[in-house]
Amino acid sequence: MNQINHSKIAVVIITKDEENNIAACLESVQWADERIVVDAESRDRTVEIAKQHAAQVHVRPWPGYGPQKNFGMEQARAEWILIVDADERITPALQEEIQAVIKAGPSPDLAGFEIPRRNYFYGRWIRGGGIYPDFQLRLIRRAAGRYDDTQLHENLRLRGRIERLRQPMEHYSMPTVREHVRKLKRYTMLGAQEKLKTRSRVTALDIAGHHFGTILKTYVLRGGYRDGVHGVIVALFAGMHTFVKYAKAWEMLRAKGKG
Numbered sequence: 001m002n003q004i005n006h007s008k009i010a011v012v013i014i015t016k017d018e019e020n021n022i023a024a025c026l027e028s029v030q031w032a033d034e035r036i037v038v039d040a041e042s043r044d045r046t047v048e049i050a051k052q053h054a055a056q057v058h059v060r061p062w063p064g065y066g067p068q069k070n071f072g073m074e075q076a077r078a079e080w081i082l083i084v085d086a087d088e089r090i091t092p093a094l095q096e097e098i099q100a101v102i103k104a105g106p107s108p109d110l111a112g113f114e115i116p117r118r119n120y121f122y123g124r125w126i127r128g129g130g131i132y133p134d135f136q137l138r139l140i141r142r143a144a145g146r147y148d149d150t151q152l153h154e155n156l157r158l159r160g161r162i163e164r165l166r167q168p169m170e171h172y173s174m175p176t177v178r179e180h181v182r183k184l185k186r187y188t189m190l191g192a193q194e195k196l197k198t199r200s201r202v203t204a205l206d207i208a209g210h211h212f213g214t215i216l217k218t219y220v221l222r223g224g225y226r227d228g229v230h231g232v233i234v235a236l237f238a239g240m241h242t243f244v245k246y247a248k249a250w251e252m253l254r255a256k257g258k259g
Contacts (some may be wrong), residue, residue, distance in 0.1 A: 002243050004129075006078075007102070007103075008033035008034070008077070008078040008079070008080070009032050009033055009034075009035060009078050009080045009081070009082055009098065009099070010032065010034035010035075010036060010076035010077065010078035010080070010081050010082070010142075011029040011034065011036065011081075011082045011084055012036045012038070012069060012072035012073055012075075012076065012081055012082070012083050012084070013025060013026070013035070013036070013037050013038070013055075013083075013084050013085070013086055013242045014037075014038045014039075014040070014065070014068045014069055014072060014085075014086075015037055015038070015039045015040065015042060015046050015050070015074055015086050015142055016029070016040040016041075016046075016062065017038070017042045017043060017044045017046060018042070018044075018046045018086035018087070018142060019042070019044040019045040019046050021047050021087045021172070022037070022049050022050055022051060022053075022086050023036050023049050023052075024089060025084060025085075025086050025088060026050065026053040026055055026089070027053070027131040028089040028090045028091070029082070029090050029095075030053075030098070031095055032072045032082065033078055033089040034056065034076055034077065034078055035053075035054070035055040035056065036055065036056045036058070036072050036075050036076060037050040037055045037056065037057045037058070037070055037072075038058050038060065038068055038069075038075075039057060039058065039059045039060075039071040040057075040059075040060070040061065040062035040068065041059060041060075041061060041062070041185050044189040047059060048082050050159070050231050055100075057073065057074070058071070058075065063250040064149055064151060064154075065147070065150075065151070065152075065154040066146075066148050066149045066150065066154035066155075067147070067149060068075060068146030069083060069147050069154070070146045071146050072144065073142060076142060078142065079115050079140075079141060079142050079143075079200045080139060080140070080141060080142065081139070081140055082098065082138060082139050083139075083140070084112065084138070085171070086149040087171060087173050088117070088169050088170065088171050088172070088211070089169065089170040089171075089172070090169055091167065091168070091169065091170060093167040094115065094165070094168065094169055097137060097165050097166065098113075098165070098169075101113065101165070102156075106141075107161075108160065109116055109160050109161050110141070110160060110161050110162075111140060111141050111144035111158040111159060111160025111161060111162055112137055112139055112140035112141060112144060112156070112158055112160070112162050112163075113137075113138070113140075113162065113164065113165050114135040114136060114137050114138070114140040114162060114163070114164045114209045115135065115136050115137075115138050115139060115164075115165050115167075115168070115169050116133035116134065116136075116164075116165070116166070116167075116168040116169075117131070117132075117134040117135070117168055117169050117170075117171050118132060118133075118134075118168045118169070118170050118171060119131045119132065119134060119171045119173060119174075120170065120172045120174070120175075121174045121180070121230060121233070121234055122174060122175070122176060122177060122180075122230060122233070123175070124227070124230050126150065126223045126227050126228060126230060126234055127223075127227060128222060128223035128225065128226040128231055129219065129222050129223065129224035129225050129227065129231060129234050129235060129238070130217070130218060130222035130223075130224075131222075131234070133168065133255050134171075135178060136166060136169070137156050137158070137162065138169075138215055139165070140156060140158060141158075141160070144158045145157045145158035145159055149244060150194060151190045151193055151194045152187060152190040152191050152194050153182075154236070177233065178182045180237055184237070184240065184241060184244065187241065188241055188244040188245045188248055189248060191241070191245040191248075192245050192246070192248035192249040192252060193252075194247045195245065195246070195254070196252060199249075200252060200253070200258060201253070201258070202246055202249050204247050206250075207246045207247055207250060208242060210242045210246055211239050211240075211243035211246070212236050212239065213240075213242075214239045214242040215235050215236060215238065215239035218234065218238045218239070219232070219235035220230060224227070
């Protein structure tokens with residue numbers, strides 16, 4: 001078992017075909033004591049680039065988001081672990097805040113910190129639609145817990161108190177509309193599979209109601225209209241995601257003779 005270093009910080013990044021993102025991501029966390037990349041057998045130059053940036057790289061088959069991140073956490077020697085996605089960046093201001101809170105010696109009952117996240121869609125920071133501040137539980141005490149095995153939007157199960165940092169990380173998840181469409185296919189399939197773990201029926205009201213409800217909530221109730229055309233596109237994509245997820249779940253049930 002790795003000996004824990006109580007004064008250091010390890011960054012864990014999971015990757016799959018992230019050659020366009022991994023260099024900038026690693027450069028934004030070059031201050032960390034450990035930088036651990038767990039790669040799911042990428043077919044591009046992700047592993048090569050990560051090694052060029054002096055990261056500790058592990059290549060293994062894809063077991064799911066939670067188990068892959070748990071594996072990365074287990075490779076660390078630092079007490080505190082910062083989980084970062086390849087399309088995210090840690091700003092200098094956030095770096096300073098993280099280093100300051102760890103240097104101050106958090107109390108033993110503190111399990112982790114939530115970090116606000118700025119999401120950039122099609123080249124613009126989206127302020128409305130419920131997308132900011134988008135708090136993410138990412139800076140955690142290594143012994144406090146692990147991720148579950150939910151297929152989409154995996155959750156950290158921690159024992160202890162959670163606080164919030166003030167400085168945001170930056171997230172470049174959807175650089176173009178084309179990339180958003182590409183990701184929609186994968187995420188809706190995972191979402192449909194996860195939905196069917198808790199329900200055995202999908203109705204027309206489920207499909208239509210959740211679709212239009214998501215658009216209304218994103219654009220009106222959560223202020224998406226403040227982002228202009230970007231806000232319209234984000235809201236419609238949010239509704240489309242919900243619609244396709246439920247439609248795929250309905251189709252899966254029909255294939256099983258339950259539709």
